[in-house]
Amino acid sequence: MQSGDRGSGDLIERLRAGAQAHRRPQKTRKCPNEDRLRLLLPGQIDPEEADRLLTHAAGCDWCGTVLREAAQDLTDPPTGEEEELAGKARLTDPVRRRELAERIVTRRKQTGDGPWLAIWRWWPAAGLAAVGTAVASLVFQMGWLGGVPAAERLTCLAYAEHRELAMRLMACAAYAPIHTERGTGSSRMIRPDLLDAEARVARGAETHPNDPAWLRLQGRADLLDGKDDPAIAELERARALRPKDAYILSDLGMAYFQKAERTHDPQLQALAFERLSEGARLKGNDPALLFNRALAAESLYAYTEARDDWEAYLRIDSSSGWAQEARQHLDGVKKNLSGSGSMPLPPPQTR
Amino acid sequence: MSGETDAEDRAGLAFEVAEAPWAPRAGEEAPEALLRECSDLRHTQAWERFLRRFNPVIVATVVRTLRRYGFDHAGLSDDLAQEVYLKFAANRARVLREFKPMYPGAVFGYLRVIAANVVHDYFKSKLGRHPEQAPLPQDVAGKDELEWQLLLRDIDDLLKKPPTSERDRQIFWLYYRQGMSAKEIAALASLNLSIKGVESVIVRLNQMIRSAFENGER
Numbered sequence: 001m002q003s004g005d006r007g008s009g010d011l012i013e014r015l016r017a018g019a020q021a022h023r024r025p026q027k028t029r030k031c032p033n034e035d036r037l038r039l040l041l042p043g044q045i046d047p048e049e050a051d052r053l054l055t056h057a058a059g060c061d062w063c064g065t066v067l068r069e070a071a072q073d074l075t076d077p078p079t080g081e082e083e084e085l086a087g088k089a090r091l092t093d094p095v096r097r098r099e100l101a102e103r104i105v106t107r108r109k110q111t112g113d114g115p116w117l118a119i120w121r122w123w124p125a126a127g128l129a130a131v132g133t134a135v136a137s138l139v140f141q142m143g144w145l146g147g148v149p150a151a152e153r154l155t156c157l158a159y160a161e162h163r164e165l166a167m168r169l170m171a172c173a174a175y176a177p178i179h180t181e182r183g184t185g186s187s188r189m190i191r192p193d194l195l196d197a198e199a200r201v202a203r204g205a206e207t208h209p210n211d212p213a214w215l216r217l218q219g220r221a222d223l224l225d226g227k228d229d230p231a232i233a234e235l236e237r238a239r240a241l242r243p244k245d246a247y248i249l250s251d252l253g254m255a256y257f258q259k260a261e262r263t264h265d266p267q268l269q270a271l272a273f274e275r276l277s278e279g280a281r282l283k284g285n286d287p288a289l290l291f292n293r294a295l296a297a298e299s300l301y302a303y304t305e306a307r308d309d310w311e312a313y314l315r316i317d318s319s320s321g322w323a324q325e326a327r328q329h330l331d332g333v334k335k336n337l338s339g340s341g342s343m344p345l346p347p348p349q350t351r
Numbered sequence: 352m353s354g355e356t357d358a359e360d361r362a363g364l365a366f367e368v369a370e371a372p373w374a375p376r377a378g379e380e381a382p383e384a385l386l387r388e389c390s391d392l393r394h395t396q397a398w399e400r401f402l403r404r405f406n407p408v409i410v411a412t413v414v415r416t417l418r419r420y421g422f423d424h425a426g427l428s429d430d431l432a433q434e435v436y437l438k439f440a441a442n443r444a445r446v447l448r449e450f451k452p453m454y455p456g457a458v459f460g461y462l463r464v465i466a467a468n469v470v471h472d473y474f475k476s477k478l479g480r481h482p483e484q485a486p487l488p489q490d491v492a493g494k495d496e497l498e499w500q501l502l503l504r505d506i507d508d509l510l511k512k513p514p515t516s517e518r519d520r521q522i523f524w525l526y527y528r529q530g531m532s533a534k535e536i537a538a539l540a541s542l543n544l545s546i547k548g549v550e551s552v553i554v555r556l557n558q559m560i561r562s563a564f565e566n567g568e569r
Contacts, residue, residue: 072535
């Protein structure tokens with residue numbers, strides 16, 4: 001049937017009826033983060049991203065539904081029943097409100113001015129300025145140096161507790177199978193591990209705002225929380241301060257990879273591969289870097305490089321859960337190289 | 352088209368209508384100022400005022416979102432409302448610091464979206480669930496559907512041509528394909544259109560498409 005045969009007739013009605021009859025709300029890999037979609041309502045998304053999100057939602061029955069329901073929920077005024085429930089809520093009690101307000105402020109104090117700063121301020125006043133400064137400085141340094149590994153361990157725990165990323169965190173050995181359902185940023189209630197890590201990192205980053213080690217952990221915490229844009233910004237800042245740090249390069253490669261997964265942007269995939277390769281040049285036998293670079297190579301359809309990295313990985317780790325994942329990937333890559341695989345072929349070259 | 356874009360006309364939008372019960376009373380500080388004061392996490396009293404002022408809107412949002420998942424449990428809504436406040440305070444109150452006041456009253460819409468997101472994330476992470484959706488049709492694309500898809504493609508080809516803008520094309524499909532009303536589309540502050548503005552876009556594109564089909568351009 002030629003499209004011109006259809007005439008105008010009741011075409012708008014047919015369009016509307018078809019949209020109802022053939023609706024297929026199905027989430028795909030291309031669907032954006034739903035939290036971001038909902039932020040279109042109060043206009044808190046930058047224009048470029050808003051344009052991308054709206055174009056996607058207009059043509060995707062899943063995201064269109066998310067947006068429509070959010071618009072309904074947030075535009076219809078509260079019903080009498082909802083107002084009544086709000087009136088009976090726990091926090092209508094002023095005592096409970098005060099308790100929660102105190103908890104919020106106290107928590108900030110706990111994660112903000114640490115005890116070392118108090119010591120720093122008090123000792124000179126007691127007439128022990130010289131000794132005090134030296135001791136406090138030493139204690140402060142030790143606390144700080146001890147702080148980065150401790151905070152890093154918390155990020156490893158948060159990662160392993162609920163692994164949502166395909167790639168591995170460097171210096172985190174424990175294996176965890178990947179979760180297919182991705183939390184999108186505000187799942188604190190069921191992720192106390194991530195909450196702890198973020199609190200510890202926030203405390204360190206606040207007292208050491210220009211320290212690349214804390215910046216890296218801040219970026220890592222954001223990455224674990226599903227926020228790839230702030231993660232990239234923080235990790236790029238860390239990289240600018242310390243360009244030859246394999247840990248920063250690895251986390252940055254992961255952040256680019258995550259964003260590329262979300263946006264399907266081949267330039268970001270290439271950036272991820274580049275940063276991970278820089279890291280691998282600095283720490284050639286690090287298992288996480290090999291693992292991650294192999295994944296980045298696969299995303300770029302660079303199957304030969306991916307095969308080499310998987311094989312190199314399996315030479316240094318042949319028995320862990322990671323090794324099992326690596327073996328599965330290697331099998332797929334090999335099949336693809338021999339032409340019998342099911343992996344996607346490279347997209348056609350465009351000029 | 353003049354008159355479609357009008358930030359001031361947003362005063363008539365449902366966001367403001369919905370917030371009316373919580374609009375500032377005489378002598379109360381502007382909600383944006385309260386947000387700023389709370390964002391440095393130093394003032395217990397400011398947070399108490401914040402909780403008193405915004406708790407009704409937060410709880411109402413949590414309750415409504417919970418119902419999408421078939422839950423209607425006061426204890427859970429209280430727990431989730433508390434999680435919303437912890438979300439506001441997390442990462443040195445980043446959520447509060449990142450707020451950009453785009454139009455009067457936008458703060459209420461923003462806090463409601465964050466509250467709704469906390470509830471959705473709770474169910475996604477805890478139960479791996481999305482709100483109830485109609486089951487997918489069992490049949491693969493039949494003749495009707497193929498014809499409809501051809502119609503979609505033809506219309507979309509028209510909409511991709513100048514002078515139709517990408518924004519207008521988005522609005523057309525949000526309306527006809529996603530079933531959003533003009534009021535719901537106008538609530539998308541990112542589009543910065545009044546309800547009349549959205550309706551005007553729909554009518555104009557409707558006429559353009561009918562005319563193109565009648566003239567045999569498709």
